[in-house]
Amino acid sequence: MTTDTPARTPRHTRPARIALVGDRSPHVESHVRIPRLLDALASRDGLVLDAYWIPTADAAAEAASGSLARFDAVWVLPGSPYASEAGALAAIRTAREEGIPFLGTCGGFQHALLEFARSVCGLAVGHAENDPAAEDLLIAPLACSLVGHEGLVRAEPGSLAEAALGAEQSLERYHCNFGPDPRHLPALAAHGLRLSSHDGDGQLRMAELPGHPFFLATLFQPELYGDGSRPHPVVKALAAAAVAHAAATG
Structure with missing residues (x-):
């Protein structure tokens, strides 16, 4: 079977619902690309996602009401500083505690570490x-900005990072000033927390939570x-996890 063979969504399952948590902006390239990526996941890979954008200012209330826990995946997107740090952290905590597939990218990565440090480790740390x-x-200015930078990341063998990337190492693009x-x-x-991927200088680039369905x-x-036009393997892995969650929960 080739890597381009669609992993079809089972017909008997409901569409997987994904919460896109972030402050949507036409000036953030990652946000602009999301609709095309969702279309490509459906057409290329048969992974159909029913996506809902949730501004960070609304995310804390969505989490408190239980609405966020009914999603099949939570993706905390780039675009920080967020309008609400508390909202971003609430979305991450809900996904972590409820076993909902989760992906945090760029600012989402930074806040995933921040949420874990405060909620699990009891550290009084800031961004x-x-x-x-x-x-x-915990999240500090980088000595060298990664805005527009490309770099090699190496995943630990046997990690979710390696499985999601589909390789032990990968060349990736950045747009951030904090780490x-x-x-x-x-x-x-x-x-x-498993610190599962680093760059050539040993700087952390990916983290995951063992025992969680997908974090x-x-x-x-x-x-x-x-x-x-072609979703990154990590995005495809999240989509597959969301579809599996929808199938398991009905």
Whole structure:
């Protein structure tokens, strides 16, 4: 079977519902590409997703009401600083605690680490983009900006990162100025977060949560892969997880 063979959505299952959490903007290239990526997932791979955009300002209320828990996947998108840090964190926590397939990209990666550090590790840490005066930063300015940068990432053997990428290493595109402070990463790993992919300099680029159906965060932006006509393997992996969740939950 070739990699282009569609993984068809079973006819008896309902369409998988995915929450696209982010502050949608025509000026964010990743956002502009989303409709085309969803179309390509359906036409190329048979992975049909019923997508709903949820602004971060609404996400906390959606999580509190239980509405967010009824989705089959949560994707926290690039485009930070978010209108509501609390909303982004609430969406991530819901996906983590409810076993909902989750992908966090760029800002979503940063906030996935922030949510885990605060909620699971009990660390009083901040994000420099949201609160530059915070006493202790988990997400800090990068020494070298990754805006427009391409770089090789290497996934740990046997990790979800490797399975989602479909390879041990991959060339990826970035558009960010912030990343995790290495000082805090041992605490995250000690509490169960797997730091599963790094660049050539050993800097963290992907993280995941073992034991969760699908919980993956990438500092790079898979939305920027190619010309947007073929979904990145990580995006396809999330879509497949969403379809599986819909099939399992009816």
